[in-house]
Amino acid sequence: MSQGTQLRWQRATVLSHRAAAEEIAEIVLAGEAPLFTEPGAHIDVRVLPGRTDSESVRSYSVVEGAADGSWVKVGVRRSPTSRGGSRFMHALKPGDALEVTAPLQNFPLRVGAPRYVLLAGGVGITAIHAMARVLKRLGTDYQLIFVGRSRPAMAFLEELREEHGPRLRLSVDDEGDVLDVHELLADVDASTEFYMCGPIRLMDAVRRAWIERGLPLPNLRYETFGNSGWFDPEEFELRIRGSERNTVVSSEESILEALERVGVEPMYDCRKGECGLCVVKAQQLNGVIDHRDVFFDEEEKSSDTKLCVCVSRVASRSGAGAEACGADSSAHARPSLTLDFP
Known part of the structure; x- marks a missing residue:
């Protein structure tokens, strides 16, 4: 089993804690180093x-940090299905004191492109905020699109408006301004770099x-939230072919965590549905797989024959994908999934 790169932990102290928006906290931390x-x-x-253990660790994007490394600011959304994080x-x-790592980089901004589009959905602004600041400082041609369900739920909104002015475009659901992804990309050419962070639905649409537009895939860069999917999380039965270590996956845990709980140790790394290391074959599916990853393409997801166990779930909704895996036809049975490990 892979648990990712070995991390060096240090003690950190909370310098300040305030509300950045509805259900989003702004937390400033100072580390020992x-x-x-x-x-x-x-x-x-x-x-x-x-x-x-790995279940005790959560990752939070750094909104900004002091040049001398004396503090970093993170933004954290309170999840209604929080497993403790x-x-x-x-x-x-x-x-208060807590344990943190030094900042880690999986979503780097490449400086030097002729034009940039930055797209943030909800708390995804925490990963995009610093990018927009750097691009402004460099005098780069950029546009920042911030999507949210309502203005009170959009973190750092006023400072973003003051800092980016007309380069900031808002798309607010409760104001009837729903983002048209095709319209947004109509102004994007092959030289534009596009960075996005937000819910899976938004990023899948992009x-x-x-x-469809045939734009260069290396120019589309993103960071994911593993807890955002197409369906609300619910519990489902999990079986392992050829094993008696079956269990029920609760609405508050991932398949990966449930497997670890019963003593099964699949390969994994990112725990965010990006790397594909945790892919497992799916069999005897009753329901539909809620693919919350960005590893598979649309054709692979529609087949429902494999999934990333770190983020994907099963929902009680029938579909073509269920038939592809030999689904139980009982419409009212609890959702279930059998995994076939090599």
Whole structure:
């Protein structure tokens, strides 16, 4: 089993904690060692004190940091299905101590393109915020699109408006201004670099439209939220072919976590549906797979024959994908899935 790159943990102290928007906290942390950061970076936080397993760790994008590394700012949305991470972070107070890593980079901004489009959905602005600031400082041609369900739910909105002025475009659901992805990409050419972070639905729509237009895939860059899918999370039965270690996956845990709980150790790395290391074959599906990854293309997702166990789930909704995996035809049975490990 891979648990990713070996991380060096350090003690950090909460300098400040305030509301950045509805259900989003702005938390400023100072580390024992300097926390040097760059646009697109994140820190890992141990949110279950006393535990050192992978389930105790959550990742949060760095909104900004001091040039001397003396502090970093993160934004954390309180999740209604929190497994402990956002509850822990929202309960912090100035002076509290916690364990963090130095900023890690999986979503770098490449400087030097002639034009940039930055797209943030909801709390995804935490990963995009610093990128926009750098592009402004460099005098680059850029546009920042911020999508949210309502203005009070959009973090750092006023400072973004002050800093980016006409380069900031808002798309606010409750004002009837729903983002038209095809219209957005109509102004994008092969030299434009596009960075996005937000819900899977939004990023899937952009990816499909990007491919339809035949734009260069290396110019589309993104970071994902593994907890955002097409269906609300619900519990489902999980079986392992040829094994008696079957279980029920709760609405508050991933398939990967459920497998680890019953002593099965699949390969994994990113835990965000990006790397594909945790892909497993799916069999005897009753329901539909809620693919929450950005690893598979649309054709692979529609077949429902394999999934990324770190983020994907099963929902109680019938579909063509269920038939492809030999689904149980019982419409009222609890959703279930059998995995076929090599």
